Structures are given as structure tokens and as C-alpha cells.
Amino acid sequence: MPGVLLDMAISLDGFVGNSDSTDPGLYDWYFDPPAQSKAVIDELVDTTGAIVLGRGAFGTGEDAEGWDDSPYHVKHFVLTHRPPAKSMNGPIEFVFVPDGVQRAIELAREAAGEKYVTVGGGADVARQLLAAGLVDELQLHIVPKLLGAGVPLFAGLEPGSAAGLSLTKTRVVDSPVVTHLRYRVGASAG
Amino acid sequence: MPGVLLDMAISLDGFVGNSDSTDPGLYDWYFDPPAQSKAVIDELVDTTGAIVLGRGAFGTGEDAEGWDDSPYHVKHFVLTHRPPAKSMNGPIEFVFVPDGVQRAIELAREAAGEKYVTVGGGADVARQLLAAGLVDELQLHIVPKLLGAGVPLFAGLEPGSAAGLSLTKTRVVDSPVVTHLRYRVGASAG
Numbered sequence: 001m002p003g004v005l006l007d008m009a010i011s012l013d014g015f016v017g018n019s020d021s022t023d024p025g026l027y028d029w030y031f032d033p034p035a036q037s038k039a040v041i042d043e044l045v046d047t048t049g050a051i052v053l054g055r056g057a058f059g060t061g062e063d064a065e066g067w068d069d070s071p072y073h074v075k076h077f078v079l080t081h082r083p084p085a086k087s088m089n090g091p092i093e094f095v096f097v098p099d100g101v102q103r104a105i106e107l108a109r110e111a112a113g114e115k116y117v118t119v120g121g122g123a124d125v126a127r128q129l130l131a132a133g134l135v136d137e138l139q140l141h142i143v144p145k146l147l148g149a150g151v152p153l154f155a156g157l158e159p160g161s162a163a164g165l166s167l168t169k170t171r172v173v174d175s176p177v178v179t180h181l182r183y184r185v186g187a188s189a190g
Numbered sequence: 191m192p193g194v195l196l197d198m199a200i201s202l203d204g205f206v207g208n209s210d211s212t213d214p215g216l217y218d219w220y221f222d223p224p225a226q227s228k229a230v231i232d233e234l235v236d237t238t239g240a241i242v243l244g245r246g247a248f249g250t251g252e253d254a255e256g257w258d259d260s261p262y263h264v265k266h267f268v269l270t271h272r273p274p275a276k277s278m279n280g281p282i283e284f285v286f287v288p289d290g291v292q293r294a295i296e297l298a299r300e301a302a303g304e305k306y307v308t309v310g311g312g313a314d315v316a317r318q319l320l321a322a323g324l325v326d327e328l329q330l331h332i333v334p335k336l337l338g339a340g341v342p343l344f345a346g347l348e349p350g351s352a353a354g355l356s357l358t359k360t361r362v363v364d365s366p367v368v369t370h371l372r373y374r375v376g377a378s379a380g
Contacts, residue, residue: 010204011204012328012357013204013343014200014201014203014205014342014343015204130336138202144357144358144359144373146344146352146355146357148344148351152203152204152342153336154336157338158338161338162338167202167336169367169369172362172369174362179359179369179371181202181332181369183334
């Protein structure tokens with residue numbers, strides 16, 4: 001079983017978003033990718049069997065606006081106590097999970113079959129997953145921007161709680177702008 | 191003229207040190223480097239004409255303990271109002287600069303000749319250099335550790351002040367553990 005892959009774009013100085021929720025442009029490369037990045041995206045689409053995401057990553061509105069073009073035609077499990085009021089009629093099936101990240105992962109694993117459960121954020125979901133030991137692989141897209149401030153990759157992580165995790169690099173894909181790093185996440189080596 | 195190179199090791203989540211000044215092990219690879227990392231280190235030694243560093247990076251003690259084995263036999267300009275009490279008798283000439291980062295860079299540029307002024311930190315020196323527009327290139331050694339908290343790469347940088355800088359990736363060296371990324375730093379693209 002491939003397991004749970006946390007996949008996020010991150011600025012060179014370690015932030016996954018601006019503090020004020022404005023777009024820092026960390027996914028600009030995604031929409032017009034160089035060949036090397038296109039291969040990474042295609043692989044992600046091919047190997048993803050289900051998606052887990054936070055309410056903010058889903059969208060702040062009351063419908064699934066902006067999702068119609070998504071290439072991931074798999075179940076999306078959205079962590080929220082506040083599902084949108086409108087029903088979803090797009091090509092993607094959204095499941096709103098009110099009872100925590102562990103439950104969302106459990107449901108997503110069932111839906112994913114032999115493929116990955118891919119988690120694209122936000123940072124709070126990433127932190128909860130990491131703290132619960134639920135991340136098997138980590139793929140970071142290193143974007144050559146310095147934000148200077150913002151939302152850290154693992155916002156609010158208990159200091160030291162990540163320090164025990166052992167990461168083993170499994171791949172580096174160099175692309176003209178962004179650099180794609182992939183790691184296997186294991187328990188503490190000591 | 192090669193200019194000023196900021197060269198630092200950084201955790202995967204964007205920290206260059208622990209908050210409590212204990213060693214997070216970000217330079218472990220440096221002391222027993224794989225061949226690819228050895229080449230990066232050798233290049234750095236060969237191309238460095240002078241070094242600028244903060245008082246903390248120099249050491250907290252009253253002598254130059256630990257510097258005798260340094261392969262960088264060039265002038266080291268240490269930013270400090272508090273030079274060590276003992277005179278320095280090791281193989282490296284230390285110059286203690288009390289009047290700011292701009293002056294330290296000016297002196298180091300003179301000393302470096304046709305080679306780089308290399309700056310290895312700390313984070314406060316990195317921030318001051320970046321804010322003053324004095325960094326020409328950035329080399330980051332991405333270490334597969336998650337610290338969860340600590341000293342960010344550009345600790346105390348005015349929010350947004352780095353956002354305008356344009357970074358152009360010039361090289362990626364993949365090594366079994368660490369990944370070496372190098373960028374050219376330019377003024378804002380817009």
C-alpha cells in the first residue's frame with residue numbers, strides 16, 4: 001500500500017502561505033509547468049486514489065467553485081464542521097468529514113484502494129497528520145521565493161515533536177523553476 | 191566579480207537553528223560528506239576569498255576555539271561590538287568589525303579580490319544582508335530534518351521585504367542526504 005503522501009509547495013524560506021491568506025504564488029509553476037514538473041504532476045494524478053484536504057484548501061465559498069478543471073477524478077475528503085450549503089454537482093465527489101483527520105484518512109484509505117491518499121494541505125492539516133504519525137511520504141515543491149513571513153509548513157506544531165521523525169530522501173526532480181523533493185517519513189531513528 | 195554568496199544549511203521546514211541555540215545537526219553532512227557534497231564544499235573553499243560571519247557563528251567563547259581545522263584560509267570578518275579578549279594565534283586571521291554589516295562586506299570585498307565573499311550566517315546577519323540588498327547569490331543546503339520550530343532562515347525580516355526579490359535557480363546538486371540548491375538574487379521583477 002502506498003500510504004499517505006503529503007504534497008505541498010513551499011517557499012525557499014519555509015512558508016506554505018501568506019499570513020493574511022493572500023496568494024503568495026507558490027503554485028504558479030503548476031498551471032504552466034515545464035516538462036519536468038509536468039511529469040511530476042502527471043505521476044501525482046496517476047498514483048492518487050483519494051484526496052484529503054482542509055476546509056481552507058477546499059475553498060472559502062459555499063460551493064465547489066474552481067474544482068471543475070481538477071484532473072483528480074477521485075473522492076475528495078474535506079475536513080470540516082461546516083460543509084457548504086449548496087450541493088455539489090461537479091465531476092468530483094466531495095465528502096465532508098466533521099470528525100477529525102484520523103477519520104478522514106481512514107475513509108480516504110478505503111477509497112484509495114491500491115493508490116495513494118494525497119494530502120495537499122493546508123498547513124494545519126499537515127501538522128495534525130504529522131503529529132498523529134499518519135504521513136508516509138512527503139513531497140515538497142521548493143519555489144524560489146522568499147516570503148520573509150507567513151504560514152510555516154507545519155504551523156503550530158509542538159516544538160520538538162517533529163524533530164524525532166526520520167526522513168529519507170527518495171527523489172529530487174530539478175525543473176527550470178521549481179525543485180521537487182520527495183522523502184519517506186519514518187519513526188525516530190533515535 | 192563573483193560578489194556576495196550567502197551559504198547556509200536549512201531544515202526542510204525552513205529553520206537554520208534551534209530557538210534555544212542547541213545544535214539541530216544541520217551540518218552533520220559537512221563532516222563526513224558524500225562525494226557530491228564534498229565537491230560542493232571543495233568548490234566553496236576554492237572560490238571563497240573572504241568570509242563574513244556573525245558573533246554567534248564565530249563562537250560564544252573568548253578565543254577562536256574550533257577554527258584551527260577550518261579549510262578556509264582567508265580573512266574572516268566577524269560582526270561584533272564585543273571582540274574576544276584573547277588575541278588570535280591560529281592559522282586564520284580574524285578581523286572584528288563593530289560598525290555594521292555594510293562595512294564588513296566592504297572590507298571583505300577588498301580582501302576577497304576576484305573571489306566570493308562568503309557569508310555563513312547567522313540568521314540575523316543573513317537578514318541584514320538581504321534587507322540591504324547585499325546578497326548576490328544564495329546557496330542553501332536542504333537537510334531532511336523537520337525541526338517544527340526554531341530560528342527561521344531570515345529571522346526578523348520585515349514581512350514582505352523579501353517578497354520583491356527575484357531568485358533564479360542556477361544549480362541543484364543532489365547528494366545522498368542533503369540537497370544543495372543555488373540561486374542568483376536579483377532586484378524585484380515587478
